[in-house]
Amino acid sequence: MAVTGDTVVWVGQDGPGRALHPGAEIVDLDGAFVAPAFVDAHVHATATGLHLSGLDLTTVHDGAELLAAVRDAVRPGEVLIAHGWDETTWTSPRIPSRAEIDAAAEGAPVYLSRVDVHSALVSTALVDLVPETRDADGWSAEGPLTRDAHHHARKTVRAAISPAQRHRAQDAFLRHAAEHGIVSVHECAGPDISGEADLTDLLALAAEPGRPEVVAYWGERDATDLARRHGLRGLAGDLFVDGALGSHTACLREPYTDDTGSTGARYLDADAIAEHLVTCTEAGLQAGFHVIGDGGVTEVVRGFQIAEKTVGQRALAARGHRLEHLEMIDTEQAALLAGWAVSASMQPRFDALWGGDNGMYATRLGERAPALNPFAMLAATGVVLAFGSDSPVTPLEPWESVRAAIHHHTPGSGLSARAAFNAHTRGGHRAAGVNDGMTGSLTPGAPAHYAIWDAAELVVATSDSRVQRWSTDPRSRVPALPPLDPGVPAPTCLRTVRGGRTLFEA
Numbered sequence: 448m449a450v451t452g453d454t455v456v457w458v459g460q461d462g463p464g465r466a467l468h469p470g471a472e473i474v475d476l477d478g479a480f481v482a483p484a485f486v487d488a489h490v491h492a493t494a495t496g497l498h499l500s501g502l503d504l505t506t507v508h509d510g511a512e513l514l515a516a517v518r519d520a521v522r523p524g525e526v527l528i529a530h531g532w533d534e535t536t537w538t539s540p541r542i543p544s545r546a547e548i549d550a551a552a553e554g555a556p557v558y559l560s561r562v563d564v565h566s567a568l569v570s571t572a573l574v575d576l577v578p579e580t581r582d583a584d585g586w587s588a589e590g591p592l593t594r595d596a597h598h599h600a601r602k603t604v605r606a607a608i609s610p611a612q613r614h615r616a617q618d619a620f621l622r623h624a625a626e627h628g629i630v631s632v633h634e635c636a637g638p639d640i641s642g643e644a645d646l647t648d649l650l651a652l653a654a655e656p657g658r659p660e661v662v663a664y665w666g667e668r669d670a671t672d673l674a675r676r677h678g679l680r681g682l683a684g685d686l687f688v689d690g691a692l693g694s695h696t697a698c699l700r701e702p703y704t705d706d707t708g709s710t711g712a713r714y715l716d717a718d719a720i721a722e723h724l725v726t727c728t729e730a731g732l733q734a735g736f737h738v739i740g741d742g743g744v745t746e747v748v749r750g751f752q753i754a755e756k757t758v759g760q761r762a763l764a765a766r767g768h769r770l771e772h773l774e775m776i777d778t779e780q781a782a783l784l785a786g787w788a789v790s791a792s793m794q795p796r797f798d799a800l801w802g803g804d805n806g807m808y809a810t811r812l813g814e815r816a817p818a819l820n821p822f823a824m825l826a827a828t829g830v831v832l833a834f835g836s837d838s839p840v841t842p843l844e845p846w847e848s849v850r851a852a853i854h855h856h857t858p859g860s861g862l863s864a865r866a867a868f869n870a871h872t873r874g875g876h877r878a879a880g881v882n883d884g885m886t887g888s889l890t891p892g893a894p895a896h897y898a899i900w901d902a903a904e905l906v907v908a909t910s911d912s913r914v915q916r917w918s919t920d921p922r923s924r925v926p927a928l929p930p931l932d933p934g935v936p937a938p939t940c941l942r943t944v945r946g947g948r949t950l951f952e953a
């Protein structure tokens with residue numbers, strides 16, 4: 448592969464390549480694997496950065512361990528932010544009480560987000576910073592805060608973070624992304640998630656040379672001025688139609704299997720969804736929503752149908768609107784969304800984490816669980832798939848996402864390695880409105896966004912079942928990806944290049 452400036456100019460065999468580019472700097476890959484760099488289509492930069500440098504609760508095994516971790520980490524005069532507890536994986540599912548959190552926190556404001564970031568355990572000192580949290584929907588005097596009470600708590604935490612703390616977090620996030628072969632992230636910002644100051648700082652940081660691209664979305668209605676002010680791609684991302692399954696707030700058509708009195712929460716109806724679609728379509732912006740449950744998806748599809756009556760199918764499709772998560776969707780709905788050229792920004796590791804006979808999906812949804820995250824059906828129906836992490840919900844490990852998409856818990860729902868890889872590369876660029884047919888691939892004329900991986904020890908099976916060492920030589924006709932069978936180590940990143948400029952080098 449030859450690169451001039453920011454562009455791939457030639458791809459082919461080694462000898463002729465060197466002859467054609469006599470003065471070129473030569474990078475000998477020494478058996479390493481080069482591929483288009485990844486796009487992460489759904490991230491929360493600052494939250495992830497705080498997580499990278501903060502307290503990790505993903506490995507605690509019960510409430511007692513969580514309390515001990517808080518006791519160790521708490522510092523007088525500072526807000527303690529920690530993330531990742533998941534009582535469904537604990538040896539005992541009992542969640543610590545507010546009084547227990549207070550005792551461990553020794554008077555400090557403490558915010559401990561659940562793994563799905565749709566609920567959080569907090570200390571009384573945190574609530575005292577914004578007392579109206581106690582009157583909000585989702586308030587609990589004892590247990591985790593959900594819904595509006597949780598949004599209040601999150602806002603409180605955000606206000607308590609210093610600009611220096613935020614800068615460190617965003618810098619850590621962008622470096623971390625580059626270290627994992629990622630050249631572009633879709634930041635899902637919003638008024639209840641991160642705030643405008645956070646977005647301003649992130650975009651300024653991302654404008655520095657040598658950083659991954661940050662495509663920013665803002666999850667708010669009636670915010671076209673804000674979108675213009677920041678040059679955003681759209682009013683999309685985490686504009687919440689519903690919540691999450693783990694927190695019992697995803698909007699369902701039928702009640703939760705483990706909470707038969709509840710069908711979850713719905714924050715927007717079809718008319719509001721339609722209005723947003725029309726506003727964005729007319730303003731030249733992408734629209735989009737966070738939607739997970741089948742009740743939420745039904746509402747979104749109705750919203751598109753209503754919007755189509757105003758602006759027409761072609762104008763809607765021309766904007767390439769997008770939906771985040773889209774976990775519970777049937778074939779008929781998928782076909783309708785494909786007709787409006789909607790992209791599905793999905794997180795394959797959700798299935799890896801929560802799918803299967805004994806997973807959280809099965810607990811919450813019973814027999815409905817195996818139909819979740821139907822990647823193969825969506826791809827076959829013509830919906831553009833764009834994969835991501837929803838970091839900090841799952842880590843920035845794109846090869847693990849590709850692996851999870853291949854090895855779906857439900858037979859028939861997974862993708863081929865090639866399709867899964869495309870969804871994490873070209874699909875991401877497409878979901879951000881880049882539809883030139885080249886960006887995200889390594890063909891002449893494409894932007895030189897690539898990553899080099901240590902996959903040298905891996906062997907690949909050829910179509911005629913011979914086994915070969917990985918080769919980048921196009922003549923060898925081996926499948927163009929390293930194997931991602933369960934247990935095989937994922938490739939490790941040696942270098943990440945965006946537009947010909949190195950972002951990371953091991």
Ligand SMILES: [Zn+2]
Pocket residue numbers: 489490491635685837
């Ligand atoms: Zn999100």
